[in-house]
Amino acid sequence: MIAKKSQTVSPSGMAASLAFGPFRLDTAAGILLHGVEPTPLGQRAVALLALLVERTGVLVPKETLIETAWPGQAIEDSNLTVQIAAVRRVLENLAGGACWIETRPRRGYRYVGPAVTVVGLDPAEVVAKATLTLPDKPSIAVLPFSNLSGDPEQDYFADGIVEDIITGLARINWLFVIARNSTSVYVTRRPSTRGARWT
Structure with missing residues (x-):
């Protein structure tokens, strides 16, 4: 879960976002925007950044950050380090x-x-603008992986693989990686490739 400001609603009834520098963080959708363009940050990295930005100037313990991005899961500190590094890379x-x-x-x-x-x-409005302003370079989306083990407790493993692939691809400067929240609809629905054209 993201901290309280993510639930803030403006007087006009629109969901609130957090603006800092050239960035705007839509906490409800889990997207970090640079201007009107979405950045290649996965949902965990965005959740961590949201919590840090909402608590500006306050030290956020590692345990709190881990519970925010991996609720109820036992993970190594290195997972947190990787996600923070991804955030820093985008900001830099x-x-x-x-x-x-x-x-x-x-x-x-x-x-x-x-x-x-x-x-x-x-x-x-943000989705419409982002769709119209995709960068002029190759784009790629990583679809959710299915847990074929039959054990629901292993879902986190499939999610982790997707996050790692997105983080790795985001390091390639000439490639635009679609944010994970844009493909999360396919967790329960298989995409159709009928009529698709591959180039």
Whole structure:
């Protein structure tokens, strides 16, 4: 779950988002936007960034961050480190903001970047704008993996593989990676490739 500000609603009834520097974070949809373009951050990385930004200047313990991104799961600290690194990489590449996330060894992290403001956000408008402003470079989407083991407790493993693939692909500067939340609809629905054209 994301912290309380993600539930804030503006007077006009639109969901609220958090703006900082050139970024806008739609906490309800789990998307980090640079201008009107979505960034290649997975849902866990966005959830971690949202919590840090909402608690600007406050040290957030590692345990709290892990529970936010992996609720109810036992994971290694290295998973958190990888996701924080992905956040820093995006902030650095798009705004020179690698130092906006401060590390406190063995304790946690805190956001020390530009001031944060809560602004109104119309999700339908953002999706429409993002669709019209896709970058002029190859794009790729990683579809959800299916857990074929028959054990529901292994779902987290399939999710983790998807997150790792998205994080790895996001390191390729000439490739645009579709955010995971855009393909999450296919968790319960198989995409149709009928009539698809491959180039």
